[in-house]
Amino acid sequence: MKILHISEDIYSYSCIDNEYGYAKKVIAFGISANGDYICFDYRKCNENPCIILMYHDDFYEDENGDTKMVTSHIADSFDAFLDMLYELSD
Structure with a gap:
């Protein structure tokens, strides 16, 4: 489990677009x-x-020569993601 220092917050972790050019389209x-x-x-x-x-820690170069992080699709929506976190009981 990662423990955040007092100076760290979710905003600092969500700002991955600045370095890798995602133009605020990918939000952690x-x-x-x-x-x-x-x-x-x-x-x-x-x-x-x-x-x-x-x-x-896994990168590729896009068609413009920009470095990007490799991604994997997890779920089609946030609701679908949440549904993956538990099993419905009968």
Whole structure:
């Protein structure tokens, strides 16, 4: 479990767009135990973003020569993501 220092907050973790050029379209709202980001991905949908995992230590070069973090799709929406966190009981 990552323990945040007093000077750290969710805003500082959500600002991954500045360094990697995501233009505020990928917003981190969580971080995994190994440091990967759990993010809202607004690149395709402004209303109901999908959820992705962004690997903090795995990069690729896009068609413009910019460095980007590798991502994996987790869920089509935040509600679908939350549904994955528990099982419904009968």
